[in-house]
Amino acid sequence: xxxxxVRRFLAEKAPVEARNRIAYGDIGxxxxxxxxxxxxxxxxxLFGEEVGGFGGGGFDIMVVFxxxxxxxxxxxxxxxxxxxxxxxxxxxADVIExxxxxxxIAAFAHAExxxxxxxxxxxxxxxxxxxxxxxxxxxxGWTIDGAKAVVAHGEAADVLLVSAQTDAGVALFLVxxxxxxxxxxxxxxxxxxxxxxxxxxGVTVPDAALITAxxxxxxxxxxxxxxxxxxxxxxxxxxxxxxxxxDYVRTRKQFGVPIGKFQALQHRIATVxxxxxxxxxxxxxxxxxxxxxxxxxxxxxxxxxxxxxxxLVAEEAIQLHGGIGMTWELPLSHYAKRITMIDGQLGxxxxxxxxxxxxxxxxxx
Amino acid sequence: xxxxxxxxxxxxxxxxxxxxxxHLPEILRHKVRHDLTMTxxxxxxxxxxxxxxxxxxxxxxxxxxxxxxxxxxxxIFEDEAARAHAPRIVxxxxxxxxxxxxxxxxxxxxxxxxxxxLDGRDWWCQGYSEPGAGSDLASLKTSAVRDGDHYIVxxxxxxxxxxxxxxxxxxxxxxxPTAKAQEGISFLLIDMDTPGIEVRPIVLLxxxxxxxxxxxxxxxxxxxxxxxxxxxxxxxAKYLLTYERTNxxxxxxxxxxxxxxxxxxxxLTRGGRPLRDDPLFAARMARVEIDLANxxxxxxxVIAAAAGGGAPGAxxxxxxxxxxxxxxxxxxxxxxxxGPYAQPFMPEALEDGYNxxxxxxxxxxxxxxxxxxxxxxxxxxxxxxVQKNIISKMIVGL
Numbered sequence: 001x002x003x004x005x006v007r008r009f010l011a012e013k014a015p016v017e018a019r020n021r022i023a024y025g026d027i028g029x030x031x032x033x034x035x036x037x038x039x040x041x042x043x044x045x046l047f048g049e050e051v052g053g054f055g056g057g058g059f060d061i062m063v064v065f066x067x068x069x070x071x072x073x074x075x076x077x078x079x080x081x082x083x084x085x086x087x088x089x090x091x092x093a094d095v096i097e098x099x100x101x102x103x104x105i106a107a108f109a110h111a112e113x114x115x116x117x118x119x120x121x122x123x124x125x126x127x128x129x130x131x132x133x134x135x136x137x138x139x140x141g142w143t144i145d146g147a148k149a150v151v152a153h154g155e156a157a158d159v160l161l162v163s164a165q166t167d168a169g170v171a172l173f174l175v176x177x178x179x180x181x182x183x184x185x186x187x188x189x190x191x192x193x194x195x196x197x198x199x200x201x202g203v204t205v206p207d208a209a210l211i212t213a214x215x216x217x218x219x220x221x222x223x224x225x226x227x228x229x230x231x232x233x234x235x236x237x238x239x240x241x242x243x244x245x246x247d248y249v250r251t252r253k254q255f256g257v258p259i260g261k262f263q264a265l266q267h268r269i270a271t272v273x274x275x276x277x278x279x280x281x282x283x284x285x286x287x288x289x290x291x292x293x294x295x296x297x298x299x300x301x302x303x304x305x306x307x308x309x310x311x312l313v314a315e316e317a318i319q320l321h322g323g324i325g326m327t328w329e330l331p332l333s334h335y336a337k338r339i340t341m342i343d344g345q346l347g348x349x350x351x352x353x354x355x356x357x358x359x360x361x362x363x364x365x
Numbered sequence: 366x367x368x369x370x371x372x373x374x375x376x377x378x379x380x381x382x383x384x385x386x387x388h389l390p391e392i393l394r395h396k397v398r399h400d401l402t403m404t405x406x407x408x409x410x411x412x413x414x415x416x417x418x419x420x421x422x423x424x425x426x427x428x429x430x431x432x433x434x435x436x437x438x439x440x441i442f443e444d445e446a447a448r449a450h451a452p453r454i455v456x457x458x459x460x461x462x463x464x465x466x467x468x469x470x471x472x473x474x475x476x477x478x479x480x481x482x483l484d485g486r487d488w489w490c491q492g493y494s495e496p497g498a499g500s501d502l503a504s505l506k507t508s509a510v511r512d513g514d515h516y517i518v519x520x521x522x523x524x525x526x527x528x529x530x531x532x533x534x535x536x537x538x539x540x541x542p543t544a545k546a547q548e549g550i551s552f553l554l555i556d557m558d559t560p561g562i563e564v565r566p567i568v569l570l571x572x573x574x575x576x577x578x579x580x581x582x583x584x585x586x587x588x589x590x591x592x593x594x595x596x597x598x599x600x601x602a603k604y605l606l607t608y609e610r611t612n613x614x615x616x617x618x619x620x621x622x623x624x625x626x627x628x629x630x631x632x633l634t635r636g637g638r639p640l641r642d643d644p645l646f647a648a649r650m651a652r653v654e655i656d657l658a659n660x661x662x663x664x665x666x667v668i669a670a671a672a673g674g675g676a677p678g679a680x681x682x683x684x685x686x687x688x689x690x691x692x693x694x695x696x697x698x699x700x701x702x703x704g705p706y707a708q709p710f711m712p713e714a715l716e717d718g719y720n721x722x723x724x725x726x727x728x729x730x731x732x733x734x735x736x737x738x739x740x741x742x743x744x745x746x747x748x749x750x751v752q753k754n755i756i757s758k759m760i761v762g763l
Contacts, residue, residue: 111705113725117637149725150705187724190571190710190733197724254501264750311697318740322499322748323524323576326569326740333570337737344704350645351635 002045003063009036010071016331023074023192023334027156034075038102046081046225051093052100058228058290062283065229069236072338074193076153081229082108082222083161086172089221090212095174098158107157108222109148109175109198124148126164126171129204140207144173144200154196155186161222162200163215172215179203191337226346227299228290231283234306234342238276241317241335245269248321248332265320272316279309297363300356307349310339368665370437378441385449388414397450398625400731402573402715405488405530411452412459412485421483422459429467429475430483436672440612440664447617448624455527458482458489461605462535465552469593469601478554492522492536492555492579493602500751502537503546503599507581509538509553511588516540516553518561518584524745528564528577532557541596552598554590561585571734572712606747613681613746614664614688619657622695626650629702633726640702649701653694660687679759682752689742689749700736703729707736 013033014022022030037043045060047053055061061081068077083106084099098104114123124146144164154160160182162175175182183199212218246269249260259265282305289298314336318325325332343349370378393407415421423439425431434442454460463482466474481487498505507520518538528534534555541549557564561584566574593601630641630650640646667680700707706725714723714730723730743749 115634115637120637150708185724188710189708190737191708195708253497254499254504256501259500264753315740319743319748322744323494323741326737326744328568328570328572337570340700340737341708341733344701344707348701348704350643350649350701353645 002041002060003067005040006037006042006064006067007070009033009040010067010073014071014073016072016334019072019074020192020328020334023072024188028186028188028192028194029075029153029156033073034105035102037075037077038100043077043080043084043102044100046077047084047088047096047100051084051088051096053096056088058287061225061228061290062232062287065232066236068229069233069238069338070240072192072237072334076105076107076156078226078229079105079107079152079157082226083159085225086161086215086218086222087174087211089218090172090215092211095211104158105153105156107151107154107160107196108226109151109154109160110163110219110222111149111151113147113149113197122146122163122165122170124162124164124200126166126173142173142205142207142210144175144203144205146200148198148200150195151184151198152195153193154184154198155194160198161211162198163219166213168213170215170219171213172211172218173205173209174211175200175203175205175209179205189341191341192334223346224290224295224299227303228283228286230342230345231286231299231302231306234310234339235276235280235283237335237339237342238279238306238310238313241313241332241339242272242276244332244335245272245317245320259320268316268320272313275309275312279305282306297356297359300352300359303347303352304349304356307343307352310343311349314339368662368669370441374437374441377438378445381442381445382449384418384420385445385451388418389449389451390414393452394450397452398621399728400715400735402717403452404717408452408455408530409485412454415454416483416485421454422463424460425463425467425479429463429479436668440668443612444617444620447615448621450621453618455488457491457527457531457535458487461491462489465535465592465601465605468604469552471592473589474554474592487533488527488531490525490528490531490534490557490577490579492525492534494524495521496523500748502602503550505537505539505550507536507538508542509540509551509586511540512585514588515585516588516591518553518555518581518586520581522579522581523567523576525564525577525579526575526745528557528579529566529574534579535592537598537602540598544596547599549596550598550602551595552592552601553586554592555581555584555586559584559586569738571737572710573734573738607681614660614684615692616657616661616664616688619688619692619695620661622692622699623654623657626695626699626702629699629728633702635704646698646702649698653691653698656687656694657691660684660691663687679756682747682755685746686743686749686752686756692742693739696732696736696739700732703732707733710734 042064044053045055045064048056080099084096087096099106112123126142126144129141129143157177160175162173163170181201181203184196186194186196189195249265250258252259282302286298286302289295317332318336321332324330327333393411396403412421419432422431423434423442427433459482463479466478495505509516509518534557536553536555537550538553539549540551561582563580565578567576567578568574631639633640635643664684706729709724711723711730713719
């Protein structure tokens, strides 16, 4: 039911032409659409009652992001979801309220420009202030130095959830966007919306900004929710790409007939259709497993599947349209871009295929 | 069969390499190597350099300014130029119209037009496709009606690549609406500054505008601008398309792109190891590399057959399909290599005069636009589906 509401709202407020003006505009999202959806309860649906939401299950997340994908919405829902899930996992319900209300825009700032091996420390570091070698000084607080990569809506955010290495592990800090020493270099994304490179140079935050000193579980919770959301978003976008392609081959005439009459093309469309249904099942599996022990492997399976299927769907949709499928004017091209770029977010199909193998080995070892 | 080059051919290869080393401007090499945007002046500069050496129109007969190369020499030149990251020769005048005029044009047309192609005074573009005539090109509707010493042209062309730079356009127009589709078409040369012509850019999904729509409203074209005979244009068009597919395999440029991918995959790391040591990425690269090596030999076999007087038919379709699939696979892997850093969109960073610092690892900014832009390869010049129709018609014959 929430899905229908969101679908109607976005269809009215942001048909593709309007969406493109928003997505490639100065701020890369629409505050009006953001507020409107927040009022409809879209953000609350992403969280459980224990933190003030009214959903938070795998299928709640799937429904919302499925609609976001169908409409190519660029509002900062992914950041709200990931930051909120991390806060919830860290037991910090006290700071989620503004996120759920939509009054606080949050960005998840964990990935870094430098690659690192699993288990290696983050390059971003936090140290206690005013302290000798052994801990807190008089004023307490922390100083953070480092850099974060491709932070979705880093400019628009009111707060960033920043991961940083301490001697004790990976800590999470809620850092206000206007903190001294916080540099945000924003840019458009090729698939719409904006992201940013974030630098932290001697950013100081009070002790209260420390969300958790051991953030591994919170980061895992955020990434799990983020993966499910991206998979559902890709599924929604693939459905529209499929619909537009089917419409096109039914109406485009060459050699005196609709090109959909050609069996070679019919079979390719059939392949696209059945692979999208396989991808839908992968997302359902992941939503069903969400929050349980089987979630990591189901999420890896889903992200692999939507990555591989996404490339097939985006490339076939463009090819079956011909040149017109490559034009800015046609909504399809924007769906193809979004579908393609989702593969690169939070680990591409190859990474998740390897994660799936590794998790399987670990389970049988 | 002997796939080795003769000592003379190897000497020629050295000559080409020396020339490229000494005469290919570094700035052009840099732009091609890094997928940066080529300006009109860039393309004209490279033409002028090749023209000065007599190597611009490599497949024209010597009497019209060609270098008199064999088909093998041409292939060597194209491969070496591509591997040295030389710009592509803009094909419309040199590669397409030139051969048509040499075979079907009047002596007057050859005398007046060919030199202007060589020295760069004319920039030609192609008026073939229409909104309703893509794969089914013969259904084109742009009309040319005889009025004394002129044709009056009305209609619309589309996908006119680099039409914004052109001062002349060669067009397929319908001169006999009552004849069978292929039999009422003529081949007409039109000045772009004739009243009634309007060029509108088509913005592509990466924000680029290299293709255009061209509208004709009561455009008066002298009858002297007709190539060959009226209503025989389809024959000339098909001849031109075979030239459009020359070197369509693009072995040299795919090898250059693959070398670059290999370099990128050696530098970029994922999970703490170079991408080229990632088993899945390495497997993806190996599959493309094998496919490319196989195609290089397929290409050589076709060239050897052509050198022996064989007429390429379905082979050029085969090379078009494989060549474009391989090139697309390489650009897809290049985009994939950058992971999340393929997402930032900074078209200004691909233009001349950009002094800023692009986001992400070197060349990351160009990877997604190049990937999306190269989707055109399997669409234009006769889509890969049309090429498969040609192949299956030749083989199955039904």
